[in-house]
Amino acid sequence: YLKCTLTPGDVLYIPRGHWHYAVALDQPSLHLTLGIHCQTGVDFLDWLVSELRENEAWRESLPLRFDAEPLDQSIDNLIQNLKQYLTNSDIQERYNRYLDGLVKPLARYSLPAQAGFNIFPNGVETRFSNPKFKRLKISQLPDHNGYKIIVSGKEIILGGVTESLVENLFTRETFTGSDVMTWLPGFDWEVDVVPLLTHLVTEGIIFVDTRV
Structure with a gap:
């Protein structure tokens, strides 16, 4: 844990996931907390799942578990399908385009x-x-x-x-x-x-x- 005294103009970096609070000492004080939202690997996987939903092979029902062999074969087929998809598609470029689509313009709507x-x-x-x-x-x-x-x-x-x-x-x-x-x-x-x-x-x- 860290305990410190900040003076006007100081900046303190707090790693993600750490709780913090500020207490004014001998005079009123204003402190601003700024956070930057970054994409994570989990966010990338969420996007990837949404892309795979467009592929019919990933929407098919898996075999019922009366016998393990058909299910195992279906899982193996999906794994090979995923490997081929990740290898042959322009996945980095498409993910970048997706992230660009999330960006909101700073300029406001301009009438008329x-x-x-x-x-x-x-x-x-x-x-x-x-x-x-x-x-x-x-x-x-x-x-x-x-x-x-x-x-x-x-x-x-x-x-x-x-x-x-x-x-x-x-x-x-x-x-x-x-x-x-x-x-x-x-x-x-x-x-x-x-x-x-x-x-x-x-x-x-x-x-x-x-x-x-």
Whole structure:
């Protein structure tokens, strides 16, 4: 057990599972306890079980225990099925995607733009912003004709766009519609860019910057 006196500004690390309490001494005191929720191996197994439920072999009834041999054989088959599944599937990538889906965006819902109204108050010069501290994953589509974006737990497909757009759109703190036009040479503002930006705004991926 640990007993200590903390002064203003001190930080004390307490390992998970340890009880603690604080008592003020000669004057009022405020102490804050912060906890970080981390995934455990058990959480991973829970997710894995939910994935296996999609496989018919794992939903079949096991043989009744009139004779041990059929049950033993079924268990052996499931073990081999599990080994093959763990070896041949992209399980790490899919679990990472699942964890990304649990992430809640820090930015709040933004009205009226996110409801689809007044998204372009300044037309092509409207300024947009990216929320801070967002988790972003970009991958090219199999046909090389666009990109799949996973951000803040949401998945969107951007078909037919340039690499320049993807590199700039999600990494810059702010940008304008004019900037997007330079990243998409040959695209039409009304026909191509406005629907694209509207989709990103209403999905909460980017926001209309109302500071300007």
